[in-house]
Amino acid sequence: MPVQLPTGARERLLAELRAHALVIGEVRLTSGATSQYLIDAKRAILRPAGFAALAELVAWQAERWGASAVGGLTMGADPIACAALAGGARVKAFFVRKEAKQHGLARRIEGPPLEPGERCMVVEDVVTTGGSTLRAIEALREQRAEICGVLAVCDRLAGGAGAIERAAAAPFLALTTIDEVYPERPDRAGDAAARPEGGASAGG
Numbered sequence: 021m022p023v024q025l026p027t028g029a030r031e032r033l034l035a036e037l038r039a040h041a042l043v044i045g046e047v048r049l050t051s052g053a054t055s056q057y058l059i060d061a062k063r064a065i066l067r068p069a070g071f072a073a074l075a076e077l078v079a080w081q082a083e084r085w086g087a088s089a090v091g092g093l094t095m096g097a098d099p100i101a102c103a104a105l106a107g108g109a110r111v112k113a114f115f116v117r118k119e120a121k122q123h124g125l126a127r128r129i130e131g132p133p134l135e136p137g138e139r140c141m142v143v144e145d146v147v148t149t150g151g152s153t154l155r156a157i158e159a160l161r162e163q164r165a166e167i168c169g170v171l172a173v174c175d176r177l178a179g180g181a182g183a184i185e186r187a188a189a190a191p192f193l194a195l196t197t198i199d200e201v202y203p204e205r206p207d208r209a210g211d212a213a214a215r216p217e218g219g220a221s222a223g224g
Contacts (some may be wrong), residue, residue, distance in 0.1 A: 057205060
């Protein structure tokens, strides 16, 4: 069932992504694949207008899912977790390191300690294959946390959403999709008819 996000905030976020996040040209993605464009969401969400819209959306969804903590793999998740706090969500924010720190407290998950059973909303800026999000989910499982949902700023519609939902055993929601941010993308031909237009990509 489609999720009815706060419409005004989602439209503002989408406008910021279109204006600032789209980079045209050959790039190598985190997954290792090569693409003719990149969505660098941080270019949009680390500006006042983009951050304010994101904060409203993330806080709204955290409340809807009953999350008590919001975070994910650094660095993609970091501004989104902070946006949850800025939006007034009554949650802990956390960052998952790629590897555990080798000094100090030697923690892999930074921020207020997560309790067993903590309801974590995992967040990511852009999802392609979902690899970064899967690493965050694995780290949270090791802490015996519960995944209540996974939220992404933009889904590149490359299969990551399904992999994430299976691993998390929880709903996946993208605030925007690549079809909305870059509707004239060169690799869209032939697959657009198979997908519904507009809106967020999942719910629960």
